[in-house]
Protein backbone atom coordinates (compact mmCIF):
# COMPACT_ATOMS: atom_id res chain seq x y z
CA UNK A 1 0.00 0.00 0.00
CA UNK A 2 1.33 3.41 -0.91
CA UNK A 3 1.08 6.32 1.54
CA UNK A 4 0.04 8.71 -1.22
CA UNK A 5 -1.65 8.00 -4.56
CA UNK A 6 -1.45 10.02 -7.76
CA UNK A 7 -5.13 10.83 -7.20
CA UNK A 8 -4.37 12.28 -3.73
CA UNK A 9 -1.77 14.54 -5.38
CA UNK A 10 -3.94 15.40 -8.38
CA UNK A 11 -6.91 16.45 -6.25
CA UNK A 12 -4.88 18.75 -3.98
CA UNK A 13 -5.50 22.43 -4.71
CA UNK A 14 -1.77 23.23 -4.78
CA UNK A 15 -1.19 20.59 -7.47
CA UNK A 16 -4.22 21.83 -9.41
CA UNK A 17 -2.87 25.38 -9.37
CA UNK A 18 0.61 24.54 -10.63
CA UNK A 19 -0.21 21.61 -12.93
CA UNK A 20 -2.72 23.71 -14.78
CA UNK A 21 -0.22 26.56 -15.10
CA UNK A 22 2.43 24.46 -16.85
CA UNK A 23 -0.01 22.16 -18.67
CA UNK A 24 -1.98 19.33 -17.10
CA UNK A 25 -2.03 17.26 -20.32
CA UNK A 26 1.79 17.42 -20.47
CA UNK A 27 2.13 16.48 -16.78
CA UNK A 28 -0.07 13.40 -17.22
CA UNK A 29 1.67 12.34 -20.45
CA UNK A 30 5.07 12.56 -18.72
CA UNK A 31 3.75 10.58 -15.73
CA UNK A 32 2.69 7.80 -18.15
CA UNK A 33 6.03 7.86 -20.02
CA UNK A 34 7.89 7.76 -16.70
CA UNK A 35 5.79 4.79 -15.57
CA UNK A 36 6.58 2.82 -18.74
CA UNK A 37 10.28 3.72 -18.70
CA UNK A 38 10.46 2.91 -14.99
CA UNK A 39 8.91 -0.49 -15.60
CA UNK A 40 11.25 -1.18 -18.51
CA UNK A 41 14.31 -0.31 -16.41
CA UNK A 42 13.01 -2.07 -13.28
CA UNK A 43 12.79 1.07 -11.19
CA UNK A 44 10.17 2.14 -8.66
CA UNK A 45 7.24 3.03 -10.94
CA UNK A 46 5.41 4.89 -8.18
CA UNK A 47 8.34 7.28 -7.69
CA UNK A 48 8.83 7.60 -11.46
CA UNK A 49 5.17 8.44 -12.13
CA UNK A 50 4.97 10.96 -9.28
CA UNK A 51 8.14 12.72 -10.45
CA UNK A 52 6.75 12.74 -13.99
CA UNK A 53 3.45 14.23 -12.90
CA UNK A 54 5.06 16.96 -10.79
CA UNK A 55 8.24 17.67 -12.79
CA UNK A 56 7.09 21.06 -14.14
CA UNK A 57 5.22 22.38 -11.11
CA UNK A 58 7.95 25.01 -10.59
CA UNK A 59 7.12 26.87 -13.79
CA UNK A 60 6.59 30.56 -13.86
CA UNK A 61 5.53 32.30 -17.07
CA UNK A 62 7.86 35.09 -18.15
CA UNK A 63 6.08 37.95 -19.81
CA UNK A 64 7.29 41.16 -21.35
CA UNK A 65 4.68 43.58 -22.71
CA UNK A 66 2.03 40.89 -22.43
CA UNK A 67 3.98 38.33 -24.50
CA UNK A 68 5.97 35.27 -23.54
CA UNK A 69 9.66 36.22 -23.67
CA UNK A 70 11.77 33.15 -24.33
CA UNK A 71 15.09 34.97 -23.83
CA UNK A 72 13.95 36.32 -20.49
CA UNK A 73 12.78 32.83 -19.57
CA UNK A 74 16.11 31.24 -20.49
CA UNK A 75 18.03 33.82 -18.48
CA UNK A 76 15.89 33.71 -15.36
CA UNK A 77 14.28 30.31 -15.21
CA UNK A 78 14.80 28.10 -12.16
CA UNK A 79 11.67 25.91 -12.56
CA UNK A 80 13.42 22.65 -11.60
CA UNK A 81 14.54 24.17 -8.28
CA UNK A 82 11.14 25.63 -7.51
CA UNK A 83 9.44 22.45 -8.72
CA UNK A 84 11.58 20.22 -6.49
CA UNK A 85 10.77 22.41 -3.51
CA UNK A 86 7.03 22.66 -4.22
CA UNK A 87 6.67 18.95 -4.94
CA UNK A 88 8.56 18.03 -1.77
CA UNK A 89 6.41 20.31 0.36
CA UNK A 90 3.20 18.98 -1.16
CA UNK A 91 4.24 15.33 -0.84
CA UNK A 92 5.25 15.70 2.81
CA UNK A 93 2.00 17.52 3.52
CA UNK A 94 0.06 14.63 1.99
CA UNK A 95 1.94 12.13 4.18
CA UNK A 96 4.45 10.76 1.68
CA UNK A 97 7.35 8.67 2.94
CA UNK A 98 10.20 11.22 3.42
CA UNK A 99 12.77 9.12 1.54
CA UNK A 100 10.42 8.81 -1.43
CA UNK A 101 9.62 12.53 -1.24
CA UNK A 102 13.32 13.36 -1.39
CA UNK A 103 13.95 10.96 -4.30
CA UNK A 104 11.06 12.49 -6.24
CA UNK A 105 12.26 16.04 -5.47
CA UNK A 106 15.77 15.22 -6.74
CA UNK A 107 14.40 13.67 -9.94
CA UNK A 108 12.50 16.92 -10.52
CA UNK A 109 15.58 19.01 -9.76
CA UNK A 110 17.61 17.15 -12.40
CA UNK A 111 14.92 16.61 -15.07
CA UNK A 112 16.52 19.13 -17.42
CA UNK A 113 19.84 20.85 -18.10
CA UNK A 114 18.14 23.99 -19.38
CA UNK A 115 18.76 26.00 -16.21
CA UNK A 116 22.30 24.73 -15.53
CA UNK A 117 25.58 26.34 -16.65
CA UNK A 118 26.77 23.04 -18.15
CA UNK A 119 25.39 19.70 -19.34
CA UNK A 120 27.68 17.38 -17.42
CA UNK A 121 25.72 16.19 -14.40
CA UNK A 122 25.65 12.44 -13.81
CA UNK A 123 22.10 11.20 -13.20
CA UNK A 124 20.81 8.16 -11.34
CA UNK A 125 18.74 5.80 -13.56
CA UNK A 126 15.54 7.22 -12.06
CA UNK A 127 16.60 10.83 -12.71
CA UNK A 128 17.54 9.85 -16.26
CA UNK A 129 14.18 8.27 -17.10
CA UNK A 130 12.26 11.30 -15.81
CA UNK A 131 14.36 13.46 -18.17
CA UNK A 132 13.62 11.09 -21.07
CA UNK A 133 9.92 10.99 -20.17
CA UNK A 134 9.77 14.79 -20.40
CA UNK A 135 11.66 14.81 -23.72
CA UNK A 136 9.24 12.22 -25.17
CA UNK A 137 6.37 14.65 -24.74
CA UNK A 138 8.15 17.82 -25.83
CA UNK A 139 6.80 19.81 -28.75
CA UNK A 140 8.38 22.55 -30.84
CA UNK A 141 8.35 26.01 -29.23
CA UNK A 142 7.16 24.72 -25.86
CA UNK A 143 3.71 23.92 -27.30
CA UNK A 144 3.39 20.90 -25.00
CA UNK A 145 2.69 23.36 -22.16
CA UNK A 146 -0.44 24.58 -23.95
CA UNK A 147 -2.12 21.25 -24.74
CA UNK A 148 -5.36 20.94 -22.80
CA UNK A 149 -7.31 18.10 -21.21
CA UNK A 150 -10.69 18.16 -19.48
CA UNK A 151 -10.72 17.68 -15.72
CA UNK A 152 -12.77 14.47 -15.80
CA UNK A 153 -10.62 12.86 -18.47
CA UNK A 154 -7.49 13.88 -16.58
CA UNK A 155 -8.88 12.38 -13.38
CA UNK A 156 -9.72 9.09 -15.12
CA UNK A 157 -6.18 8.91 -16.56
CA UNK A 158 -4.75 9.44 -13.08
CA UNK A 159 -6.97 6.72 -11.57
CA UNK A 160 -5.97 4.27 -14.30
CA UNK A 161 -2.27 4.98 -13.77
CA UNK A 162 -2.73 4.48 -10.01
CA UNK A 163 -4.22 1.05 -10.77
CA UNK A 164 -1.27 0.12 -12.98
CA UNK A 165 1.15 1.18 -10.22
CA UNK A 166 -0.74 -0.85 -7.59
CA UNK A 167 -0.46 -3.89 -9.86
CA UNK A 168 3.33 -3.49 -10.06
CA UNK A 169 3.77 -3.04 -6.31
Ligand SMILES: [Fe+2]
Nearest residue numbers: 026055056134
Ligand atom coordinates in the same frame (compact mmCIF):
# COMPACT_ATOMS: atom_id res chain seq x y z
FE1 LIG B 1 8.19 19.21 -19.02
